[in-house]
Amino acid sequence: MSNKCIAVFFFMLSVSAIDAQNIEEKKSDTIQSKDIQEVILQFQHKKQFVDKAVYTFDKEALEKARYAKDLLKTLPELQLDPISNTITSTRGQKILFLINSIEASDMQIRSVQPKDVVKVEYFDNPPARWSNRADLVVNIITRNPETGYVFGADLSSAVATGFLNGSAYGNYTKGKNDFGLEYSINYRDYNNRTVKSNYEYNLGNSVYRTEENRKDHFGYTGQNITLRYTRSILQNYTFQAKLITDISTNFVKGNGESRFFKDNLLEDHRMFKNSNSNYTSPTLDLYFSKNIGKKDELTINVLGSHYKTSSSEGAKEWNVLSNAAVYDNEMKLDATQTGIIGEVAHTHTFEEGNLSSGYRFSNTFIANDLNNLSGFSKYDVNYFEQYLYTEFTGKKDKFSYRISAGITNISNKTELNTDTQWVFSPKIILSYALKNNQNFRLVSSYKPQSPSSESLSSNIVQWAPNIVQRGNPNLRSSQKWTNNFVYSLNNKKFDLNANLFYIYNKRAINQYFILDEDAARYALMYENAKSAQQFGLQLSGSYKPFGNSLLVIKAVLTPATETLRTSNGAVIKNNYISNYFSLSSEYKSFNIQYQFNIPVYNLDGAFLRTNENANHVLANYKVKDWTFTTGMYWIGMPSDYKTKSLPESVVNYSRHNQIWNNRSMFILGLSYDFSKGKQIQVNRKLNNNAGPAATF
Numbered sequence: 001m002s003n004k005c006i007a008v009f010f011f012m013l014s015v016s017a018i019d020a021q022n023i024e025e026k027k028s029d030t031i032q033s034k035d036i037q038e039v040i041l042q043f044q045h046k047k048q049f050v051d052k053a054v055y056t057f058d059k060e061a062l063e064k065a066r067y068a069k070d071l072l073k074t075l076p077e078l079q080l081d082p083i084s085n086t087i088t089s090t091r092g093q094k095i096l097f098l099i100n101s102i103e104a105s106d107m108q109i110r111s112v113q114p115k116d117v118v119k120v121e122y123f124d125n126p127p128a129r130w131s132n133r134a135d136l137v138v139n140i141i142t143r144n145p146e147t148g149y150v151f152g153a154d155l156s157s158a159v160a161t162g163f164l165n166g167s168a169y170g171n172y173t174k175g176k177n178d179f180g181l182e183y184s185i186n187y188r189d190y191n192n193r194t195v196k197s198n199y200e201y202n203l204g205n206s207v208y209r210t211e212e213n214r215k216d217h218f219g220y221t222g223q224n225i226t227l228r229y230t231r232s233i234l235q236n237y238t239f240q241a242k243l244i245t246d247i248s249t250n251f252v253k254g255n256g257e258s259r260f261f262k263d264n265l266l267e268d269h270r271m272f273k274n275s276n277s278n279y280t281s282p283t284l285d286l287y288f289s290k291n292i293g294k295k296d297e298l299t300i301n302v303l304g305s306h307y308k309t310s311s312s313e314g315a316k317e318w319n320v321l322s323n324a325a326v327y328d329n330e331m332k333l334d335a336t337q338t339g340i341i342g343e344v345a346h347t348h349t350f351e352e353g354n355l356s357s358g359y360r361f362s363n364t365f366i367a368n369d370l371n372n373l374s375g376f377s378k379y380d381v382n383y384f385e386q387y388l389y390t391e392f393t394g395k396k397d398k399f400s401y402r403i404s405a406g407i408t409n410i411s412n413k414t415e416l417n418t419d420t421q422w423v424f425s426p427k428i429i430l431s432y433a434l435k436n437n438q439n440f441r442l443v444s445s446y447k448p449q450s451p452s453s454e455s456l457s458s459n460i461v462q463w464a465p466n467i468v469q470r471g472n473p474n475l476r477s478s479q480k481w482t483n484n485f486v487y488s489l490n491n492k493k494f495d496l497n498a499n500l501f502y503i504y505n506k507r508a509i510n511q512y513f514i515l516d517e518d519a520a521r522y523a524l525m526y527e528n529a530k531s532a533q534q535f536g537l538q539l540s541g542s543y544k545p546f547g548n549s550l551l552v553i554k555a556v557l558t559p560a561t562e563t564l565r566t567s568n569g570a571v572i573k574n575n576y577i578s579n580y581f582s583l584s585s586e587y588k589s590f591n592i593q594y595q596f597n598i599p600v601y602n603l604d605g606a607f608l609r610t611n612e613n614a615n616h617v618l619a620n621y622k623v624k625d626w627t628f629t630t631g632m633y634w635i636g637m638p639s640d641y642k643t644k645s646l647p648e649s650v651v652n653y654s655r656h657n658q659i660w661n662n663r664s665m666f667i668l669g670l671s672y673d674f675s676k677g678k679q680i681q682v683n684r685k686l687n688n689n690a691g692p693a694a695t696f
Contacts, residue, residue, distance in 0.1 A: 050400035050431040051125040068112035076495040076542035093135035107169035156669030162189025180228035189219035190661040200652040214256030223247040242285040251276040277311035329462035353394030361386040379415040400431040414473035496541035508532035511605030536560025554582040592619040629669030
């Protein structure tokens with residue numbers, strides 16, 4: 001990244017920090033018992049809690065916003081991702097969205113009118129009941145429900161290629177009952193992706209090198225249909241039933257050529273690589289919450305799903321001169337997947353703070369029918385996890401704290417192995433408020449991480465001549481210890497977080513090449529490394545030079561070091577400075593934003609991979625209930641993805657993917673949103689979802 005960009009960013013930090021020191025400290029509001037962990041910050045309508053920040057919005061912001069989604073993108077560490085048209089984290093973290101503590105989709109967020117938003121809770125350290133599901137939790141608190149209806153639709157599409165995002169939603173509320181229906185689609189169809197791959201390795205007494213050039217036609221379609229019924233009696237109980245159906249299909253059709261060298265001998269090869277997968281995943285989600293007196297609440301959530309997935313791959317490479325096959329790979333996997341999640345939680349309010357306790361279990365059973373290079377096989381796998389937790393949140397003067405204690409049990413049963421672990425999972429957050437809207441927080445947590453279904457699979461597929469990829473059913477869960485020391489500063493112009501972090505991962509899941517001597521080839525497979533660690537400093541936040549939304553600059557800058565110690569003791573190290581920058585301007589009904597980054601390499605098992613490049617501009621104009629949108633993504637460049645092997649790897653590998661369809665991709669969009677009255681929003685305390693579909 002350029003020195004100029006870094007200098008500009010640090011100059012902004014310095015100027016804003018000086019401004020903050022010149023602002024007088026204002027008297028804080030009286031803290032009620034229900035807000036016992038609160039430390040009030042007066043600027044930018046922000047309140048800092050021990051584990052969250054709470055934002056409110058002035059009249060100007062509410063009048064400019066089309067819906068609650070527009071309010072969310074004004075938060076310093078959130079952005080509107082123009083590619084998916086959803087709110088994402090500028091720090092790249094996984095977000096769980098809630099409305100009055102119930103899990104919410106993007107369309108539900110759109111259905112909330114800005115005038116109905118009381119505040120937004122931004123949990124950068126989610127409570128125990130959500131901590132295993134997301135890195136961030138964003139909870140939109142709305143006003144009391146009233147009878148009404150709301151509906152809307154949104155469509156944006158590229159002019160010259162297969163890119164489309166669409167959605168439609170409707171809600172009707174009458175008395176204590178609420179009915180909702182939602183539909184969304186994300187469609188991609190690209191016929192010009194170039195893939196350049198190089199392999200070099202020693203096998204036997206010869207040196208092999210492959211230079212591949214391939215052109216792919218690929219795409220995917222993701223659809224979601226949600227039907228929802230809610231009955232809510234304030235201060236008494238809430239019941240909700242949701243039927244959710246996800247429909248997913250994707251495909252790749254690639255043809256190319258390669259130059260294959262064995263020592264000094266050259267062969268010209270042709271190749272094709274095709275793959276596809278699809279599934280339809282129905283899920284029933286039942287939720288019940290009951291107030292017991294004035295200080296206790298009991299909540300129950302049960303979620304179940306049962307569906308089939310199908311994936312296949314066909315790849316062939318042959319000698320152009322002799323027409324002899326170099327390899328011919330066919331893989332087909334059909335899996336029947338059944339999952340159930342159950343959770344019960346209890347909350348009690350004391351004068352000194354809040355005590356929350358709960359128990360959660362999840363079980364996923366997958367029956368596989370597999371046909372691959374090793375022949376046909378049938379095998380079952382079962383992933384079971386249970387979590388028992390309790391946590392207390394309190395405050396004394398300027399000192400706030402949250403202490404969590406949990407026990408996590410993971411039992412993964414694969415075709416060849418059963419891994420059962422009981423792990424103590426504690427978390428502690430200590431917070432101290434300083435003058436001039438500054439705050440220090442210390443966060444430390446320890447929890448297990450289960451391997452993915454793909455890494456545990458016994459499947460095997462052909463990568464290239466003499467190279468295959470396979471899973472490892474003997475993998476064990478890793479254990480992650482995370483530590484953060486965070487300094488926060490907030491004033492009218494600036495909202496900054498400086499996070500000094502250290503992460504240690506015992507038995508980290510690692511991917512690497514090994515020599516398969518029996519088959520005279522190399523295999524890319526998974527292992528439990530001895531450990532992995534990562535440390536660095538992350539600076540994130542927003543700067544408003546004029547103290548309003550006329551110009552907003554957001555940035556994330558993370559200089560860091562990551563280290564991996566493999567199972568055989570080799571040490572792999574990588575230094576990087578990840579970054580993200582955004583400039584936006586809002587004037588009356590017009591809004592424009594520009595996003596860009598400089599991709600960097602991150603350690604990913606046997607490889608170093610770059611993050612996706614960004615160079616996007618997006619503008620919209622609101623006229624009553626209509627919003628007109630236009631933009632251009634990846635200005636002057638294709639989306640670009642690079643991968644390279646580490647110096648320690650026994651296979652020297654590099655890959656460069658470029659999607660030329662979305663170079664300078666021009667977008668047009670139109671949305672309509674209408675509401676009358678207010679719909680019921682449930683104060684839901686538990687939220688769960690089924691695991692991803694099992695494909696390879």
